[in-house]
Amino acid sequence: MPRSTGWKHWDWVRLYGINMALANGAQGTETSPEHRFSTFVTVVSSVSVRTKIMGIVLALTGVLGFSITLQVRGTMSETLLAELDNRGHSVVSDLAARSVGPILAHDLAGLHTLLQETLANHPDIRYAFVVDSSGRVLAHTFAEQVPADLLALRPTETLGQEAHIHYENYEGTIHDFQMPIVIDGVGAVRLGLAETRLQRIIDGVTRRLLLTTLVVAVAGILAAIFLTWLLTRPILDLVRTTNQVRSGDLATRAPHWTDDEIGELADAFNQLISExxxxxxxxxxxxxxxxxxxxxxxxxxxxxxxxxxxxxxxxxxxxxxxxxxxxxxxxxxxxxxxxxxxxxxxxxxxxxxxxxxxxxxxxxxPSTLDDLGLAAALERYSSEFISRYPNLTVDLHCDLAIRLPATIEISLYRIIQEAMTNVARHSEATALSVLVTTREQRVQAIIEDNGHGFNVAETLRNKSSVGLHSMTERTELLDGNIQVESSSDGTTVFIEIPLESSP
Incomplete structure (x- = not known):
């Protein structure tokens, strides 16, 4: 079927874009431009600097290469097809002029020879034939006869008109030219030129351009790898130094690789570490x-x-x-x-x-603490504690296989004494348990009650809460740890002191 000569490859690109837009619109709001842009920003933000730089290089190389390829292909297609049309018009005009003599002389063999020579001299020509005013074929270049559907493209009443149409066959697009013979009423010359050779040329140039783009992309990747190595090496060193400083290693320093802004940043960071x-x-x-x-x-x-x-x-x-x-x-x-x-x-x-x-x-x-040790002193204190607070039951368990150092004994005694006093005065508890034991060169104590609890963080911020601060200071002086957990169901104090901390 004939097709318009104005249909170019850009029309196919626009049609593809319209179809993609319609397809995306049918998918709902999840593929809206805002959603896709947000997803793109999230993905780009999550990758490393090296990946970003290489992505920029590849994107620029790809966009530039494909843009140039499309522009060159489009320009070549327009130029070569225009040249093909001009050549077809020139050849068919020449045939029409040269066919007058053989037709008037009824020299069909000479007319056939003229068509064959023209076919041989022009590789783009696929056929040529001459018809008289009634549409009868006088000479042609086909092996057998002119196809009927080819003759049907040009009605007999149009033989006196100059025309140029396109149609598709197994070879692709054929440019069909018709030129009336200069003597009115004699007939017309039909000439068909194929785009096959031109498309091969265009495809070859396109392949070379794409290959060039690929080579440039590979070179760009190599350059990007080297560039990212130069750019990110000091940055990665800064990150590594930052992590070491965060872990407590203040002796580390960021190396000074370059004298640019990154080098100045490394120097400033090193100065900050020193300070x-x-x-x-x-x-x-x-x-x-x-x-x-x-x-x-x-x-x-x-x-x-x-x-x-x-x-x-x-x-x-x-x-x-x-x-x-x-x-x-x-x-x-x-x-x-x-x-x-x-x-x-x-x-x-x-x-x-x-x-x-x-x-x-x-x-x-208590003299018992100096004479008999922590366990006996706590037993004595618990007895007196129960006599002073009869509504509070105390469960004391001391499992000390060895006598503790004096500094640990007196500090732990004061901590437990303070904790028990706080329970009696503030918690409204009815039961109190105290556990003291040694394990792996550490002495541990747990004081637990069933009172109403308190806000530990707020109490620690309150400078007037001397008891809890005193317990914390005594524990830390012995390189120990104290942890207080409190809720509406009660309070638990965990104390752990290394035995090596004592002098």
């Missing part, structure tokens, strides 16, 4: 001094408690005991009932005061 290292060393020195001062302060506090407890026991306790003895002697020598009653009341007051002084002495520094 951070200096600041950390200063903080560590201050923290060490603070810890040493706090340790000496606690040690002095314990020594002072021990001295006061000893003074209470030895001096005040002995004085109260002597007072009781004197009161007893007075009771034996006195005979008045009023005097005996007064002495009895005085004896009760002194006896209660003596009991209080002894309890205060044990609280300041």
């Amino acid at each position: 951070l290292q200096s600041s950390q060393e200063t903080v560590a020195a201050k923290e060490e001094a603070r810890s040493h001062l706090l340790s000496r302060l606690i040690e002095a506090q314990e020594d002072e408690r021990k001295r006061i407890a000893r003074d209470l026991h030895d001096d005040v306790g002995q004085a109260l005991t002597s007072t009781l003895v004197q009161i007893k002697l007075l009771q034996q020598s006195s005979k008045g009932e009023s005097t005996l009653a007064a002495l009895s009341r005085l004896r009760g007051i002194v006896d209660q005061t003596l009991t209080t002084v002894r309890l205060l002495s044990r609280q300041l520094r």
Whole structure:
């Protein structure tokens, strides 16, 4: 069938684009431009810098190569097809002029020879034939006869008109030219030219351009690999240095590869590490001094408690005991009932005061802790604790195979003492359990209650919460760990102290 001469390869490209747009539109909102762009940005953002650079190089090379190929192919197609049309028009005009003589002389053999010579001299010509005014074929170049469907393309009444049409056959597109013979009423010459040779030329040029694009793309990939290596090597070193600094290694430094902005960034980062290292060393020195001062302060506090407890026991306790003895002697020598009653009341007051002084002495520094160790001291303290808080049951379990160092014993005793006091004063608990054990050169303690709990983070932020801060400081001074977990069902305090931390 004939087709329009204006249909170019760009029309096929536009038609393909329209079909793709319609297909994408039928898929719903998930393939909308916004969704596709968002997906593209997400994918591009997640890849490495090397991949981005190589992707840019490949994209530019591919777009440039294919654009040039399409432009060259389109221009060549238009130029060669226009040249084919001009050549066909020229050849058919020449045949029409040269056919007059043989036709008038009724020299059909000469006319046939003219057509065969023309066919041999022009490789694009597929056929040529001459018809008279009635449409009868006078001469042709076909092996047998002119196909009927070819004759049907040109009605007899159009033989006097110059025409040019396209149609498709097994070889592809055929350009059919018709030129009336210069003498009116004699007939016309038909000439068919194929695009096959031109398409082979165009396809060959296209293949060479695509091959060139491929070679350029490979060269671009190699250049991109080298370029990304140059660009990303210092960046990767910076990332590696950053990770090492994040893990605590402040001795590492980023290498200075180049003198550009990345090199300046590496120098600035190294300067930042140096300043951070200096600041950390200063903080560590201050923290060490603070810890040493706090340790000496606690040690002095314990020594002072021990001295006061000893003074209470030895001096005040002995004085109260002597007072009781004197009161007893007075009771034996006195005979008045009023005097005996007064002495009895005085004896009760002194006896209660003596009991209080002894309890205060044990609280300041229990002699059991120094003489018998942590387990015995906790047993004694638990008994006194239960007598003071009868509504709170205490389950104490100490599994200590060895005697702990004195510094650990006194610190752990104070921590457990503070924890138990906090439970009694603030948690409204009815049950309290204390577990102390040693495991793998570490001493562990767990204090757990069934009270209403509290907000641990808020309590730690509250500077007035001396008890919890004191427990934390005592634990950290011994290189230990303390963890407090609290909820509406109760509170649990985990303490772990290495035995090697003691002097």
